[in-house]
Amino acid sequence: MENIITELSESMKKAIVHLDTELNKIRAGRATTNIIDGIFVDYYGNPTPLHQVANVTIPDARTISLQPWERNMLGPIEKAIIASNIGLNPQNDGSYIRLFLPPLTEERRKELVKRVYAEGELAKIAVRNLRRDSIEQVKKLQKEGLSEDLAKGAEGRIQDITDKNIALVDLHCKDKEKDVMTV
Secondary structure, eight states: OHOOOOOHHHHHHHHHHHHHHHHHOOOSOOOOOGTTTTTTEEEETTEEEEEGTTTEEEEEEEEEEEESSGGGGGHHHHHHHHHTOOOOEEEESSSOOOEEOOOOOOHHHHHHHHHHHHHHHHHHHHHHHHHHHHHHHHHHHTTOOOOHHHHHHHHHHHHHHHHHHHHHHHHHHHHHHHHHHOO
């Protein structure tokens, strides 16, 4: 029984960490290296993370600068950024690639907030699915001879853990909304 509860808590923590990762990719008008996380460049036939083929710096609040380790990687890096669909156009000057983040309009901020809450809803779905799986495990144990009182107690604990994690998802989304809407 305790294994089910412990496993549930660990899985829900992973769902919250994943939500944080996804929310960090949503830009709030400031340059951050999280924007380019998850972009892979074709490096001699192998998909390689962008930060492993170029030096990534943030020279100012609205610019990301990429300096490839090898000059011949400028083209593939540019193609990877365009293909990643992050909404930024790379500017290539022959030795650096710069990504300029335009100031966010009110309309764009509202779109980003919608995306924040969509990610939050996906996290809530994951949490609820984990709850359902855990309750099914408890019911299976109950069929194998676990007392009804222990099963109901476990289901109550599972629901409490679920409620706490749903509240945590809401909190993360509200914080990100505040961050995005701050001009």
